[in-house]
Amino acid sequence: MSRRGYTLRWTCAHEGCREQYYSVVDYKADYQAAWKRQSEKPWRCLRHDGRGDVLSPTNTCVRTEVPMTVMYHRQFWDRHGFVHGPGFKAWADDFPEGATLIVTAEVVLPAAGDVRDGGQS
Structure with a gap:
């Protein structure tokens, strides 16, 4: 039985936007690195990426x-x-x-x- 991945879910950082991004990573290190990137530069959807x-x-x-x-x-x-x-x-x-x-x-x-x-x- 294969191991379950780590699910990432971000909501657009633009005020009032509810667009969401989903991804699955295989390793905990990748999951932690993604959270670190998210804390430094929050994800924005295509409409609000500037x-x-x-x-x-x-x-x-x-x-x-x-x-x-x-x-x-x-x-x-x-x-x-x-x-x-x-x-x-x-x-x-x-x-x-x-x-x-x-x-x-x-x-x-x-x-x-x-x-x-x-x-x-």
């Missing part, structure tokens, strides 16, 4: 630039040879060295008079 890349009604556009790097005789976008997202795919080897991948995500909000039924159609 990077500013969450789209919202007050932040409707996010732009990210990913420069190409060359490692091990190959080209990479931020440690990945292939990146993709909604509407695009890009292999780093298809582009000349020094290229930069720029990804922009924008949410277009409806005009105030265009919303019907509370936005539910």
Whole structure:
């Protein structure tokens, strides 16, 4: 019978947020190290981690630039040879060295008079 792991459960440190993170570690030393890290820098969910890349009604556009790097005789976008997202795919080897991948995500909000039924159609 295998040993039971140690369960970690954090709640986002942002005031009022109830987002939770669950993980299981195999060793007590890892469990204690995780608690030490948590006490030094409490976990925050993606919405509240402070990077500013969450789209919202007050932040409707996010732009990210990913420069190409060359490692091990190959080209990479931020440690990945292939990146993709909604509407695009890009292999780093298809582009000349020094290229930069720029990804922009924008949410277009409806005009105030265009919303019907509370936005539910």
